[in-house]
Amino acid sequence: xxxxxxxxxxxxxxxxxxxxxxxxxxxxxxxxxxxxxxxxxxxxxxxxxxxxxxxxxxxxxxxxxxxxxxxxxxxxxxxxxxxxxxxxxxxxxxxxxxxxxxxxxxxxxxxxxxxxxxxxxxxxxxxxxxxxxxxxxxxxxxxxxxxxxxxxxxxxxxxxxxxxxxxxxxxxxxxxxxxxxxxxxxxxxxxxxxxxxxxxxxxxxxxxxxxxxxxxxxxxxxxxxxxxxxxxxxxxxxxxxxxxxxxxxxxxxxxxxxxxxxxxxxxxxxxxxxxxxxxxxxxxxxxxxxxxxxxxxxxxxxxxxxxxxxxxxxxxxxxxxxxxxxxxxxxxxxxxxxxxxxxxxxxxxxxxxxxxxxxxxxxxxxxxxxxxxxxxxxxxxxxxxxxxxxxxxxxxxxxxxxxxxxxxxxxxxxxxxxxxxxxxxxxxxxxxxxxxxxxxxxxxxxxxxxxxxxxxxxxxxxxxxxxxxxxxxxxxxxxxxxxxxxxxxxxxxxxxxxxxxxxxxxxxxxxxxxxxxxxxxxxxxxxxxxxxxxxxxxxxxxxxxxxxxxxxxxxxxxxxxxxxxxxxxxxxxxxxxxxxxxxxxxxxxxxxxxxxxxxxxxxxxxxxxxxxxxxxxxxxxxxxxxxxxxxxxxxxxxxxxxxxxxxxxxxxxxxxxxxxxxxxxxxxxxxxxxxxxxxxxxxxxxxxxxxxxxxxxxxxxxxxxxxxxxxxxxxxxxxxxxxxxxxxxxxxxxxxxxxxxxxx
Amino acid sequence: xxxxxxxxxxxxxxxxxxxxxxxxxxxxxxxxxxxxxxxxxxxxxxxxxxxxxxxxxxxxxxxxxxxxxxxxxxxxxxxxxxxxxxxxxxxxxxxxxxxxxxxxxxxxxxxxxxxxxxxxxxxxxxxxxxxxxxxxxxxxxxxxxxxxxxxxxxxxxxxxxxxxxxxxxxxxxxxxxxxxxxxxxxxxxxx
Numbered sequence: 001x002x003x004x005x006x007x008x009x010x011x012x013x014x015x016x017x018x019x020x021x022x023x024x025x026x027x028x029x030x031x032x033x034x035x036x037x038x039x040x041x042x043x044x045x046x047x048x049x050x051x052x053x054x055x056x057x058x059x060x061x062x063x064x065x066x067x068x069x070x071x072x073x074x075x076x077x078x079x080x081x082x083x084x085x086x087x088x089x090x091x092x093x094x095x096x097x098x099x100x101x102x103x104x105x106x107x108x109x110x111x112x113x114x115x116x117x118x119x120x121x122x123x124x125x126x127x128x129x130x131x132x133x134x135x136x137x138x139x140x141x142x143x144x145x146x147x148x149x150x151x152x153x154x155x156x157x158x159x160x161x162x163x164x165x166x167x168x169x170x171x172x173x174x175x176x177x178x179x180x181x182x183x184x185x186x187x188x189x190x191x192x193x194x195x196x197x198x199x200x201x202x203x204x205x206x207x208x209x210x211x212x213x214x215x216x217x218x219x220x221x222x223x224x225x226x227x228x229x230x231x232x233x234x235x236x237x238x239x240x241x242x243x244x245x246x247x248x249x250x251x252x253x254x255x256x257x258x259x260x261x262x263x264x265x266x267x268x269x270x271x272x273x274x275x276x277x278x279x280x281x282x283x284x285x286x287x288x289x290x291x292x293x294x295x296x297x298x299x300x301x302x303x304x305x306x307x308x309x310x311x312x313x314x315x316x317x318x319x320x321x322x323x324x325x326x327x328x329x330x331x332x333x334x335x336x337x338x339x340x341x342x343x344x345x346x347x348x349x350x351x352x353x354x355x356x357x358x359x360x361x362x363x364x365x366x367x368x369x370x371x372x373x374x375x376x377x378x379x380x381x382x383x384x385x386x387x388x389x390x391x392x393x394x395x396x397x398x399x400x401x402x403x404x405x406x407x408x409x410x411x412x413x414x415x416x417x418x419x420x421x422x423x424x425x426x427x428x429x430x431x432x433x434x435x436x437x438x439x440x441x442x443x444x445x446x447x448x449x450x451x452x453x454x455x456x457x458x459x460x461x462x463x464x465x466x467x468x469x470x471x472x473x474x475x476x477x478x479x480x481x482x483x484x485x486x487x488x489x490x491x492x493x494x495x496x497x498x499x500x501x502x503x504x505x506x507x508x509x510x511x512x513x514x515x516x517x518x519x520x521x522x523x524x525x526x527x528x529x530x531x532x533x534x535x536x537x538x539x540x541x542x543x544x545x546x547x548x549x550x551x552x553x554x555x556x557x558x559x560x561x562x563x564x565x566x567x568x569x570x571x572x573x574x575x576x577x578x579x580x581x582x583x584x585x586x587x588x589x590x591x592x593x594x595x596x597x598x599x600x601x602x603x604x605x606x607x608x609x610x611x612x613x614x615x616x617x618x619x620x621x622x623x624x625x626x627x628x629x630x631x632x633x634x635x636x637x638x639x640x641x642x643x644x645x646x647x648x649x650x651x652x653x654x655x656x657x658x659x660x661x662x663x664x665x666x667x668x669x670x671x672x673x674x675x676x677x678x679x680x681x682x683x684x685x686x687x688x689x690x691x692x693x694x695x696x697x698x699x700x701x702x703x704x705x706x707x708x709x710x711x712x713x714x715x716x717x718x719x720x721x722x723x724x725x726x727x728x729x730x731x732x733x734x735x736x737x738x739x740x741x742x743x744x
Numbered sequence: 745x746x747x748x749x750x751x752x753x754x755x756x757x758x759x760x761x762x763x764x765x766x767x768x769x770x771x772x773x774x775x776x777x778x779x780x781x782x783x784x785x786x787x788x789x790x791x792x793x794x795x796x797x798x799x800x801x802x803x804x805x806x807x808x809x810x811x812x813x814x815x816x817x818x819x820x821x822x823x824x825x826x827x828x829x830x831x832x833x834x835x836x837x838x839x840x841x842x843x844x845x846x847x848x849x850x851x852x853x854x855x856x857x858x859x860x861x862x863x864x865x866x867x868x869x870x871x872x873x874x875x876x877x878x879x880x881x882x883x884x885x886x887x888x889x890x891x892x893x894x895x896x897x898x899x900x901x902x903x904x905x906x907x908x909x910x911x912x913x914x915x916x917x918x919x920x921x922x923x924x925x926x927x928x929x930x931x932x933x934x935x
Contacts, residue, residue: 032790032874036867038827048819 053080053550055462055474056455057152058093059597060178061219062464064550065094067456067479074098074456074480079221080550084468091221092595096606100454101483103603105678106437107451109489120449124488128450129497133504135404135431135448141167143403145393147410149600150174151382153461153473154518155495158510160380162498165507169402171393174384175415175598175670175689177702179218181343184700185352190365191564194374195466198337200226201233202369205331206241207273207322208251209266209355210342215250215613216592217340219464227254240331242322244269246341246706247589247624247667248660250613259322260662262313263587263706266342267351268573269312270358271303273323277361279304282327287360293568302572313664326362333369334362341589341706347574348697348704357569366561372469373559379463379473379522387694388701390416394425403430408452408494413441414599414674417703418690419647435494438603440677451491457482458493459515461522461551471557473526475519477547526552574698579646584709586629588645589667590688596671598689602681612669615656617723621685622656623712624667630657633714640717643668645710647693651686654719666710778911789907790870795852800844802901809893809900817887820880827864830856872906873897879914879933889924 050069055062064083068076077095081088100106110128111120123131136144150172151159163170179195186192198213200206200223213223230239243255244266252258261269277283279297292299301307305316305323312319326334338355345351356371364370385393394416396402405426416422426432426445434443435452443449452458460476484490495515502510512518520543526532527542532554536542546552592598595607595618602608611618623641635641635655643666644650653668661667672685695704771780780786801807809816812829816822834840834853841850858864873896875881887893894900898909910916921928 027874032871034824034869034871036824036827036830036869038864038866 049075052477052479053082053475053548054456054479055080055083055460055476055551056094056097057150057462058091058097059174059600060150060465061091061093061221062152062462062474063090063094063219063221064474065090065097066550069479072480074101082549083474083551084470084472084553085219085464085474086221087225089221089225092610093597093601093604093607094221096595096601096604097455099604099606100437101456101480103438103678105439105603105680106454106484106491107439107449108484108491109486110451111449113447116447122489125450125492126488128448129500129504131448132406132433132450132497132501135406135433136166136168136501137505139403142169143401144168144406145397145402145404146170146406146408147173147412148382148408149410150178150384152377152463152465153379153476154515154522155460156380156382158495158498158512158515158518159382161509162502162507165502165509166505168406169393170382171385171389172382173390173410173412173415175411175600175703176344176592176705177386178384179339179343180384180386181348181697181700181702182339182352182356184702185343185349185356186371188349188567189353189356189360190371190373190566191562192373192559194376194559196366196371196373197466197469198223198226198335199333199367199369199372199469200335201229203230203333203335203364204237204239204369205326205328205334206230206239207326207334207336207358208241208243208245208255209270209336209338209351210245211337211339212245212249212251212591213337214254215594216597217251218466222464222466222468240325242325244342246587246662246665247591248614248658249591250594252660253614259314259318262311262664263341263589264345264347264351265308265312266338266345267347267354268303268308269314269319269322270336270338270351270354271300271569271573272305272308272312272319273326274354274358274361274569275300275303276305276320276323277327280323280327282323283361284363287357287363287566290566291357291360291569299571300569326358332362333364333367335359335364335370336362341591344697344702344704344706346695346698346704346707348702349699350570350574353569357566360566366559366563373561373563374465374467374469375471375557375559377463377465378471379461381463381465386701387416387696387703391420391694394420394422397425397429400428404433405429405431406433406435407442407446408435409440409600411440411442411599411677413445414677414687415689417647417692417694418649418687419692419694435497437491438678440603441675444676450497451484452494452497453482453491456480457491458495459519460495461519468553469558470553470555471532472551472553473522474551475523475546523552531556579693579709581709584644584646584711585664586666586710586712587664588643588688588692588708588710589665590670590692590705590708591667593669593671598670599672599674599677599681599687602671602674602684603678605680608680611724614660615658615721615723616725617656617669617721619684619722621651621653621669621672621688622721623653624656624658624661624665625712626661626663626665627657627659629661629663629666630655633712635712635714636718638718638720640715640719642713642715643688643691643710644713645691645693645708647691649691651688651691652715653686654721656721656723666712778913779908787907789872789903789905792870792905793867794855795848795905797846797904798900798906799902799904810887813893816883816893818884820882820884822883822893824869827856827867831864873908873912875912880935881933889926 052067055064063086064080066078066080067074079086079088079090110123112123113120146168183195211217241255242257243252244259244261245252246263278288305319309316336358343352359365359371366373413423432446433448434446435450436443437451456479462474464472482490493515523543527539532552534542534545534552594612595610596602609618637657639655640652641655642650642652668688670688673687674681676682692705693708695707697704812825813822841853896910918928
């Protein structure tokens, strides 16, 4: 048969298409293969994950967490949607708890220093606890100090019972004093021992003095949830936020209106607003009368806007406008809050009293959208001791009145101002025992190290402070078995160590065998009350449900609402005693790192690598300067400068020029400059806490860490600030100007 | 060709063609709704990389299915054993295939050893029972409810080469679920 050219092409085409089409119909090899691997550990075949609800105290914050665990290893941390405080969200520090668990530099077993200043040798826990018992029993109890971070919940009960039973001194340590001034102001004004919640979600207007509540202040996860509602909640209009502060922080950046006020003058500004409202008759009349001792605006005449404007650095008409905005009935409910650097001044309590008194003038006390009182906690709390108390404690160490220091994650050698030389004071005591899992600056000086669990390994409870307005107890359960688990060695729960030591010392009021029993005892009390989020007929079922849910809370258990009469506000401002502004022209505004905080989390790489939201910088220390200030000094971006305070102490850091930095301010992040504290923290950046003046709030003695003035001098060196900014070229945004900087 | 031959040949060829077409149609319809007929090798099980006789392991040695398919009662898949597990049993029992009547036993068992220096390779078995991607079949609840493996897989113990005996189509699944009062919601299998 003859085949024409045309027919040949047809057949070739059809055959080709057929080959493609039918080949496409084949089942791919990988779908019909089942592979037997060569090695397959039997435990690894299941691949099933479990989620454990737990809770963690992260500095002042408390977050309910869900931990994803695969094959006995914690893999991921998320917020617990049921927990009333963080409602499913979580912060970077909670996320990074995984890295505390698996940290390569973690101390894996108890260590005993062979000779003063010499190396350590490994000992077992039995010997460790025996030595700890001997250290406490061999000397008068008044010579023993137990220093812990802020503690809440069951572990605070155990620590308190241990201290009470043995008679040793107990002091809480937080490098920044953890808002003790704010809490004292709220106690004096409204008689509240438990910190009231800030009902941001239901406020229409917020006037905020200094607190970076969206960044690092107290519990930013909790506040950010409220802020989301405040701005974009269903069925409500967008709230208005006014921020007053010395640094362009995350909260300042989010605000509708940011007003720069001279650091330390926030109280004057608040008083001036109060004066204007009272004078114009727009304030709550009962509150106005009480706060002025019945004298009305006359009592506050000294704070009239035109009188304080120069000192505050804000024009009188701006102060008046702020007062009008706050008084505006359209802005109800209005919430006034403050803290952070505004409270950390030598006149901190005055500032906070003035700020929080404004809530009474706008009728926002114990009301939705204002300050919402919290009930008294069920468990104990170890609060932060003031700087004044720490100065006395260091003096006692030097004089020999304290001969043994027991320290649990309270890094005195790093966190106290360098001028106090806590390191030398610690060196002068006979014995230091550290319960830290990491070799921080204070643990480095320890003679005995008894490493304790990280939060994912231990039992406990936590009552958030502030709570959500009702009794809330987060239950902490081990999401994983202890990671370092050599029998007789490894790590132990801090509470268990104290309970075992207490048992050896024969201390009373420590009836629990271990922390799990202590938590169960609390759960039994709650079960017996038959109320709250978990009500079950049997305790076994109650225990199971509570642990599954991550805690127990009772929306009906609110504060009783009673409060004493408002005190009269002071009629004049206390003197500002900071250094000579001519020699030290810049206000130093230290701010917490978004991840590393004030240095407590610098050992966690995720916390280190979380970029600062404003500068996008991480892993280092920088000095934020206004372009004009930098120009005057002939400084450019990345120039290394020396920052010197009146203490004579200096740090070196690179310049970061930011037009949003006020001209009279040098802002420096905290958290770096560790000498030790694992390879991720050591020898990185500079410790700004080191150059702070050891100034105190005149009334409470709290650390006035925002009251230092500095001068800056250049060097010949440059060092690039590690940051994300600049990877993409900047573009001009169209529309209105975004930043308003009122003259400094 | 004569006309008479053409008269006979055309209807015969037509009839044969019709029968072939009918068979092809029958083949496709049956394959679509059930299983293809066991002709032209379609009913046989696939050739596996190791000629593993279930007859010897189940019937002669008396092993339970879950001795090798260890996760059938707890997981989605029944699981195939690791090569190490095969090696372990053969090492322990010292069965090398020499003692077997089968002429291929020794060669097939030797495949478990692999290269003396590098060890064995993973074994890529050819899947015999395969469901569409949009169907989720979880072994665990079926075994936990007491169903025998042979309910779906047939008498594997008597198969030299494993082959599929039930069609495992949706009707098969739904009928069985209905007969056993198991859920028949769509999302039971399609999720």
